Amino acid sequence: MARLIGVFGGTFDPVHNGHLRTVLDVVEAGNPDELLLIPCHVPPHRGDPMVASRQRLRMLELAVAGEPRFRVDDRELRRDEPSYTVDTLVSLQREHPGDRFFLVLGMDSFLGLPRWHRWRELGKLAHMVVMSRPDTATSASGELARWLAGRQTGDWRQLRTGRAGRVLFQEVTQLAVSATDVRRRLANGGSARYLMPEAVWGYIQEEGLYGAVTALSEPGGVNPGEA
Ligand code: ATP
Numbered sequence: 139m140a141r142l143i144g145v146f147g148g149t150f151d152p153v154h155n156g157h158l159r160t161v162l163d164v165v166e167a168g169n170p171d172e173l174l175l176i177p178c179h180v181p182p183h184r185g186d187p188m189v190a191s192r193q194r195l196r197m198l199e200l201a202v203a204g205e206p207r208f209r210v211d212d213r214e215l216r217r218d219e220p221s222y223t224v225d226t227l228v229s230l231q232r233e234h235p236g237d238r239f240f241l242v243l244g245m246d247s248f249l250g251l252p253r254w255h256r257w258r259e260l261g262k263l264a265h266m267v268v269m270s271r272p273d274t275a276t277s278a279s280g281e282l283a284r285w286l287a288g289r290q291t292g293d294w295r296q297l298r299t300g301r302a303g304r305v306l307f308q309e310v311t312q313l314a315v316s317a318t319d320v321r322r323r324l325a326n327g328g329s330a331r332y333l334m335p336e337a338v339w340g341y342i343q344e345e346g347l348y349g350a351v352t353a354l355s356e357p358g359g360v361n362p363g364e365a
Pocket residue numbers: 147148149150151155156157160242243244245246247248269270271272313314315316317318319
């Protein structure tokens with residue numbers, strides 16, 4: 139039987155609990171065989187990330203350590219050109235012929251889909267699972283609404299039986315956390331504790347990312363080598 143594989147892409151600059159708890163809700167709802175988290179190298183739809191790809195990858199690895207239902211996949215970091223999702227799906231299909239894929243998207247990303255490279259092809263390569271997100275519109279309009287007509291399902295089984303093209307809206311834990319908000323806090327000398335796994339927060343401090351005060355320079359700070 140075909141396996142069902144979820145693909146959650148993002149800039150993850152940095153990864154936070156708004157990514158992690160929500161995508162775990164998706165996994166618990168649909169029970170896919172695997173969930174891949176794929177950091178993008180050169181995001182085509184936005185400015186350059188603040189920190190290097192290697193560091194964003196490391197934060198993701200730290201974030202999912204100990205969670206066997208998640209796997210970090212670095213294929214976009216091995217390509218130098220813009221990280222188009224359509225290319226990622228083609229490469230995954232080549233590796234896993236016969237398996238079924240679904241893209242996991244936050245509602246804000248889904249509503250921006252018509253700006254993505256060859257976006258209509260995405261619906262031929264994979265299903266989509268759209269996660270609700272606080273402060274985001276809840277319905278599509280224009281060409282996206284027309285494209286959506288007839289694709290929507292509430293039944294996860296259809297993602298296993300059909301090859302591609304279904305869209306499932308999944309209610310997830312509402313966490314009003316964004317990477318933009320985390321970066322802003324750190325730039326202002328604030329903390330990111332409890333907005334992300336402790337190991338990621340520790341790494342940000344060790345590396346002094348996003349303007350965070352390094353643990354070493356804080357009074358009573360931990361020596362990263364010993365932490
Ligand atoms: P930024 O603030 O830099 O735009 P972000 O927090 O939206 O970043 P991304 O890496 O751009 O994070 O997002 C990856 C995916 O995760 C997107 O599909 C986005 O919609 C989704 N996502 C991010 N945060 C949340 C959240 N709190 N709830 C639901 N979905 C989210």
